[in-house]
Amino acid sequence: MSRDIFFVSNSVDEIGGVTTWSHQMARLLADRGHRVHVIGIAPVEESLRQQFPADLPYKTTCLYDVRPPSPRALRGLKGKLNAAERRRQSARRAGMREQAEKLNALFRAAGPGAVVICTQVWAMEWVALADTKGLTVIGMSHESYEASHKSSRAARVRRHYKDVDRLLVLTPEDADLWIRSGMDNVGSMPNPLPFMPEAPAPREAKVVASVGRLAFEKGVDLLLDAWSEAAPLHPDWTLRIYGAGAEEATLRAYCTSLGLDDSVEWMGSTGDVLGALQGASVFAQASRAEGFPITLLEAMAAGVPPVAFDCAPGVREIVSHGEDGLLARLGNTIELAAHLDRLMSDREYRDRLGDTAFREVQRYSSADITDRWEALFAFLQR
Structure with missing residues (x-):
């Protein structure tokens, strides 16, 4: 069955393993006849940008023209009285809703059986604002359970991925740790080989x-x-x-x-x-x-x-x-x-x-x- 498949990541072309993986899987699925669209939330600096061919066999879209401001916690009475920061956060939320409308337009045009694969939890904040009714939504964490829990990402994974159709991590061991911690929608999926040469390297150079x-x-x-x-x-x-x-x-x-x-x-x-x-x-x-x-x-x-x-x-x-x-x-x-x-x-x-x-x-x-x-x-x- 040919499907519309959306990969939603922090960026379309940021240097790093998640970006490389997203484009590799997009190409593999496009080669199987699926209609693939790689979507990034925000652009990255030129020095952090990967170079991809101009003739990719799938669509790419970046929602923002410039990176949106990061949220800041409004703590205590002082935070509540910080009018400038409250205006800034209100503008940020309005901007997020505006970009989520772009996702809605893409999702509404999708055919039956469409899938949204959110490769990074930051990007899920925008997907969560969009209307995904009738679509399969898969969330991903491309890091280990331990690494996730050494950062703020573990709490965001629990918050934003708790109701997706499947949360995929990279190994059965990590999936088991997430399940034992209370997530009941977890599975695992390894990364594929980027290439498979016919013979191993000569291993002659020192x-x-x-x-x-x-x-x-x-x-x-x-x-x-x-x-x-x-x-x-x-x-x-x-x-x-x-x-x-x-x-x-x-x-x-x-x-x-x-x-x-x-x-x-x-x-x-x-x-x-x-x-x-x-x-x-x-x-x-x-x-x-x-x-x-x-x-x-x-x-x-x-x-x-x-x-x-x-x-x-x-x-x-x-x-x-x-x-x-x-x-x-x-x-x-x-x-x-x-x-x-x-x-x-x-x-x-x-x-x-x-x-x-x-x-x-x-x-x-x-x-x-x-x-x-x-x-x-x-x-x-x-």
């Missing part, structure tokens, strides 16, 4: 690759700490860091302070992740928090053995320690460095792990995951 946003939660500073331990043991190896973000200047300065400039290359953002990985022999990820990291899937699909912090259920669901990658305890940079050292020291070992990763990760093939999505649509429509 390069460790890292791919991701240069942001605090991605732990590039921790990776540099680990590299400062491993690099002196392997002076002929290089760490290549692919990515951009607000922390770049700070991270570069930290790299210099550690004396690593000769062994670290800052590659910037890349539109050819597979090419970057095929030029490496080891993949490193030092994230403080993750959901179901696409970069790990990409590395394993390329046949490059990963070293990562065991920071979330999604990481240990993807990587089997000692079989297709190596996991270190969260924040333990000495352990992460030891894993890097072992893979850099032993060509036979990294080839064995890389070849196993290449085989095992195929359980997340795009065809299989798309089948699961279509089956979920049909189930929820009944």
Whole structure:
């Protein structure tokens, strides 16, 4: 059955895994004959924008021309008497209702069986104002249960997703935690492989690759700490860091302070992740928090053995320690460095792990995951 499918996210083109996932799933579902529309709430700064082809096989829309102001709590009598802030919040709510009317127009034009997939809970604040009667609404959390509860997002997930047809998280372990905490509409859905090469990377270059946003939660500073331990043991190896973000200047300065400039290359953002990985022999990820990291899937699909912090259920669901990658305890940079050292020291070992990763990760093939999505649509429509 061909459906109208709306992906609603914070942004259409912000750098990050959720945006990458949204466009990947939009393309996969459009290839199956569905009418797909990717909707972003607000634009992002140019420096944080991903580049997408002009001829996408689906529609894209951004509701706001400029980012709306953030809400502020009006606490106590002083807050109630703050007339300027009350006017500001009233204008914000009016603007939200105006943008929700744009969603209504799109939703009313949808055919039977239409689905709204809200990929981020901030965006759900606008979807909740729209008329979704007759549509299937799926909410998503692309982070672990633990990471969500370390922020304000857990409370918003409970508030905005409690009545959707399904709340999807990324692993059965996280789904179970949400269910035990009182949410009764929770399921899980893993991310699909972004690509599946015919053969693993040659793993000949003495390069460790890292791919991701240069942001605090991605732990590039921790990776540099680990590299400062491993690099002196392997002076002929290089760490290549692919990515951009607000922390770049700070991270570069930290790299210099550690004396690593000769062994670290800052590659910037890349539109050819597979090419970057095929030029490496080891993949490193030092994230403080993750959901179901696409970069790990990409590395394993390329046949490059990963070293990562065991920071979330999604990481240990993807990587089997000692079989297709190596996991270190969260924040333990000495352990992460030891894993890097072992893979850099032993060509036979990294080839064995890389070849196993290449085989095992195929359980997340795009065809299989798309089948699961279509089956979920049909189930929820009944």
